[in-house]
Amino acid sequence: MVNVLFQKVRGDRWIWMVAILLSVFSILAVYSSTGTLAYRSANDGFTFAYLFRHGSVIIAGLVLMYIAHLINHKYYSRIAQILLYISIPLLLYTLFFGSSINQASRWIMIPVINETFQTSDLAKLALYMFLARELTKRQEKIKNFKEGFLPIFVSILAVCGLIAPENLSTALMIFGTSVLLLLIGRVSIRQIALVCLAGGMLVAAVVFLGPRRGVYKARVNSFLHPEMAHADDTYQIDQAKIAIASGGTFGKGPGNSTQRNFLPSPYADFIYAVIIEEYGLLIGGVGVIVLYLIFLYRSVKIVVKSPKAFGALLAAALSFSLVIQAFANMAVATNLFPVTGVSLPLVSMGGTSILFTSLAFGIILSVSRDVEEVDNQ
């Protein structure tokens, strides 16, 4: 059975392994952080309801990954364009009519299946794919501003600009990742500086004029001056630090987290802290980082081996974006960054986020499948 599966499955084995190990971590950590005695006794099967739901999403993600990796990666160039054109109106819709969670309007309801989904998840995937496409197409005249650079410039600013008012941190992350991709794609420093300038103005506008300006101020203040902040404002990060500190080197063991009762959304933004608390610095803390690094390393290998520029840039864009997001999430959980709402790819609970991450994995695997086939020939 396993053999049959292995025969059917193409693409980099290491990346598949990373995806599966992260899924296992995800299921364990989500089950633990949603599964307090409370739920168990109040309503039998309630935890299992969460577990079942989360498990189904993970499996759906793996299936999606499998399907995505079967598609020849050259088709993703066109798909990227279509997805981006869909995302822009969706972002607009979310900004004005989205449902709000934590006072930020980031989500829209998908009518039939009644699932919320964060439009920025779709938009960023679309944007990275689109950047890979554009950078490939315009590689020859990349240093030319008008023909080579303008579409890239516009798409980045449009996506980030539409996300920023309600979700600045994600917008900043997308922006940073995009800049990194531009650097990899050999865009000239002058032009990148221009993007940064425009981006900086955008950020400034959002920070000082945007609807959530109060929140930023408080968060940045409490990050810069934790000793001055009200205990409530540093509450989340304090709880996360307690989780990390009490995890020690080897952790408290699966399911033994106590901080899950204090951390807000321990199954999403702060799941890394819970993982460290339960599995310790070595297995939880370093282990998860190593998994992402393996993933990134294998992706870099694909980039190097990829015969076509699009494949290389696509793999680079998606893998770097995912790892950057992962490290951003960890940086928040460990208080390197101020508190933001960035999920840990493939680990945090949250249906659409996992599905889009799986899609990204699938696309990278698709590229690697093509690389393997070229190798085999």
Place this chain on the structure above:
Amino acid sequence: MRIRTDIILRVYLAYAILLVFALAIVFQIWKIQQVEGEKWRAMADSLSTAYVTVDAVRGNIYSEDGQLMATSIPRYDIRMDTRADGLDKELFYSQLDSLAWHLSNLFRDRSAARYASVLRNARENGERYFLVKRNVSFNQLKKIKEFPIFRRGQYGGGLIAVRHNERIYPFRELARRTIGYKLPTVQPVGLEGVYDEYINGESGKRLMRRIAGGVWIPVNEEEEIRPVDGCDIISTININIQDVAHSALEKQLIETNSKWGTAILMEVKTGAIRAVVNLTRVREGVYKEDFNYAISYSSEPGSTFKLASFMAGLEDGKFDLETPVDVSKGYAVFHGLTVRDSHTIPETITMQRAFEESSNVAIAKAIHQAYKSDPEDFTDRLRKMGLGQKLDLQIPGEGRTRIKDPKDKDWYGTTLPWMAHGYEVLLTPLQLLTFYNAVANDGRMMKPQFVTQIQRNGQPVKKIEPEVIRERIASRETISKARHLLESVVTDGTAKRLFSTVYTIAGKTGTAVIADGSKGYRQGNKQYQASFCGYFPAENPQYSMLVIVSSPTRGGYYGGAIAAPVFKEIADKVYSTRPDMQPDIREQYPQLAAMFPQTESVSGNELLTVYRKLNIPLTVEEEGVWMIARPTGSALRVEAKNFQAGVVPDLKGMGLADALFLAENAGLKPVVTGNGKVVVQSPKPGEKIKRGSPIVLKMN
């Protein structure tokens, strides 16, 4: 190819950057764990969660007649998490005044402005468990949950309601010890204790977290495991009888300044305990339900035990009621120890007379004579009559009982004659009463019963039927002789003062000398225990009762003088409230049956209602607000009575309520003496009224 190498180079560079980033994260984790570790772990210790038991609402204890003897009401402490996650600044300040107004309006203890400023301060101080109001009722809580801000719940509005239950005993001291109580760290007592597992329900659990300052606040709005409320207990206690018994005994204890007393009333047929009073002197004149003497106090019963000795002799054919016995000396010596009578009867008397007069000498001699060669026969007989064994009561703490055995080490030559008159045996009051009750119940011994049913939401969970301990304690003949003896004590013997023409009491007095602590019987002041045990009505026993008054210091010490009057007072009250126990009044007083109850002026509606209810034939001449009824021939004639304005009304024959109403309406100031109906009034009817002038009403 240059482009490709360029890109690959840049990718490796980016990878290196992220590698550094990864190292930074690991370093940061290490720093948090090692460098700052102590601080955070200490914080973890102070911030912890725990599942706290949430007590269920205890069930109620009802009396036989459906009165609440013990009940729990939930009370809530209203607290506010002024820094609740969903309670942002804008919301708080925009609705604060409204919330304060509602709170002030509901509790009326602080002004709205005061509430607003208190809550504002609490928020500014970051209070997460701020006490708004203690001991709020459930209905108030329901209203509070509708208030602005609070209606958003714990996370959205900071409302935290902490429940605790308050146990309430509406009848206070009445049957307090029997109802019992349950307190932490104290052995549970009485019904509350025994039926705890039923009454208690199942406790729930609530996840609490400790916040700064060592206070615990609930993590979620509702209990994680909801408590299940306890069952209700239907006891056999009749609260009215209990009330009567309590006050009768208390009065006597105060009057005689006795140490303690107990009174137990048992329903003959079922063994149901209708009242059980246990009073201990706290200080002179003050008595409390403090110790359950009725079931726990084990002592030598004294003369009341003679019934058992007599029945043993009768059952074994050792003597009969007519058997003569010489008590003329007033004492008898057994193995060098003397048994004395409290008063010497200088002649030879029958055994029946000896029982009536409670002669110690007679029964000691008779039993000694009869059983000295085979004392086992006597002790076996007593045991066959159900004595000397525990009752296995529904309430714990039953005192021990003992009928000595001739094989026992402490069986002496004097034991038999002493046992005969109630010493060297141990019985609790309830064990003695159970024996007497069996005699009243034609020999069938019933187990004393305290609880008849356990209910949940009005539906029976468990029914407890009356239990027979022994189908027959002695032959029919012996029982009827025993009952004859007990009746003659009241008609001719030591309890003559209980004689009543209305109904008959049967019973036996007891005056036991009790050991005064470690000093024994002889040294120190002699202490007495006056008792009366019996049943009524004698010919068709409904209730049996035992009254014990211990260590009286005033007004004598004989059972007939001290305990019997208490018995009578309780019995009288019970009898008067049980019409079914009473003979038909028409048979008893045929002349009354022919009389019409006539009335002077009374409120019209009430008069008609009463007469119609009683099926009294009447002819109504004229209806009015006030009416008068007079017998005419074979029916009552009812007329309206009118009062003329401005003149003093005729109040004669009226009850106080009607008289006051009319007098005050007429502008007079009534001055009332006596009670009953108005017999004399001044000024007289028909005189002109001076507003505000007094009217004297003599009632009789």
